[in-house]
Amino acid sequence: MLQFIFKRLIVIIPMALVVVTVTWGLIRTAPGNFYSTEKKLPPAIEKNIKEKYGLDKPWYVQYGKLMGNIIRLDFGDSLKYEGQSVNEIIWRHLPYSATIGFLAYLVALLIGLTAGIIAALRQNSAFDYSSMALSMLGLSVPNFVLGPILVLIFALWLFWLPPARWGGVSSVVMPVITLAAVYAAYIARLTRAGMLEVLRSDYIRTARAKGLDEKTVLLKHALRGGIIPVVSFTGPALASLLAGTVVVERVFAIPGLGNIFIQSVLNRDEPLILGIVAFLSILVMIFNLIVDISYGYLDPRIRYE
């Protein structure tokens, strides 16, 4: 097991480099660059700028330098936000996204798992139908519709919560609810489906036949297999949540990483794009590794050599 983890951890570094390479290739494949979208610069100034960022060198020199810098986790300065390093920008905006993302996932897990398990245990009951209908609603309302409607009701009509801006607990409530709704709905559905399948399986019958009490059967046997779909969903979901969700950040004016990333893509701000992508990719791979490890614990039939 330790060997498996070690192997996968080692793989993360070249993988991150590959991700950055592919991204870099993608950026360079698309026509145009940061300077082509700006106002036309005088040739002398453009030459100086390109020299400063090394853009006058052939592509392989630029690529080599990029890889060298990334191994040292130095992504250079942003093109758009002059004089600010990419690392600085990421660490400045990450805490906002991470706070909201993490809280939203906790809320989603709490609601989703509870609703999903109860719905599965009481299949075809009123609770099952109503909670699944509610989860459908959660999946069906786009968050950029839900967010503004919440603002309309709780901020503009009832004056209970601030409509936007960051500060204090009250400002977190609506963004977290907006973000969590979809995830809670997904988790509830995945849990219910997973539990229903597991509850019919042979090993649950065996557990019952052995005379185990219902609580042990459910919590020690069924739950482990039943939440596997939720676990596979958690890795990528958590990574994308922690890194920020653009819509919520825009609707509630939160200075998170998601919005910065979209801006950097629209601006063709190459160092910033690469920095955020590298950061995200490492995050996703670590979460996926955790997910893969937990598979082995949850389902003894899955083994890693």
Added chain:
Amino acid sequence: MAEKTDIVKGTSLWKDAWRRLLKNKLATFGMCVMALMTLLVVFGPMVLSWMFGITPSAVPEDAALLKSLPPSGTNIMGTDELGRDLFARVLQGGRISLMVGVISTIVSLVVGVSYGAISGYLGGRIDNVMMRIVDIFYAIPYILIVIVLLEVFKGENTPSIITSLSEAFGGSGPLNQIFLLFFALGLVSWLTMARVVRGQVLSLKNQEFVLAAKATGVSTLGIIFKHIVPNTLGPVIVYATLTIPSVMLTEAFLSYLGMGVQAPYASWGSLAADGIKNIAIFPWQLIFPGVTMALTLFSLNFMGDGLRDALDPQTRKF
């Protein structure tokens, strides 16, 4: 005298499934709403302009200062910022939104299922490499890939499969771009499907029926696509129904950022995005497109759920 005997008719899996699907009230509700929505979206704009002379692009001639009118007898969903009838625009936008759901999901289904099944079945080193490639694409934000695909394949670089499809719908330049968007969305949404199918295949490939197929000499591709893939149908349908709303949402999100469906075309997403700007004063401009979209996704989800219950023999209720 010989007794009259009843001929026992065999029922196929699909007939059985269809019967079970019709028993599911919520799924039937979803199918009815979707059928109605499709009819409305396809024929609605024509009927509306025929009978009431309302078209999605007509701007009122009298230059009233306030063009956003609340819902009324003539404009049942009100009007937008430019005074255009919102109902007609929602119907027209629905065409694009429904097409996003269908076309992008088919693209992602084809890619994701084949990829996941092959990776899971072959296993070993190939599986490892194929899944690491999925990891790489997971790690690259899809929005970057969509933008690059849209930039690289725009104009005359659009593959002929896309332009011919767009021409089949009577489109030219601007519509080609929208069809390119459909494909781009499909090409970034297959990753989860691949992972799900692979996971299913991993647990299926050691079962007896695969061994039996191997023993009778079925080819590897035959085993994958004829024996294993049909057994993954349950989760695949569930995930496909999650993919339809998610691609529709992604399209809406891209439109919200100004990168998706462009004027003169509209989708529910782009209409809702336009409505957000005026949420405090003209809330209907967000609420009607938003609710229409939500109702559609709601029905699609129920249909998918019903299909799963109907198709998956393991959850069959006797």
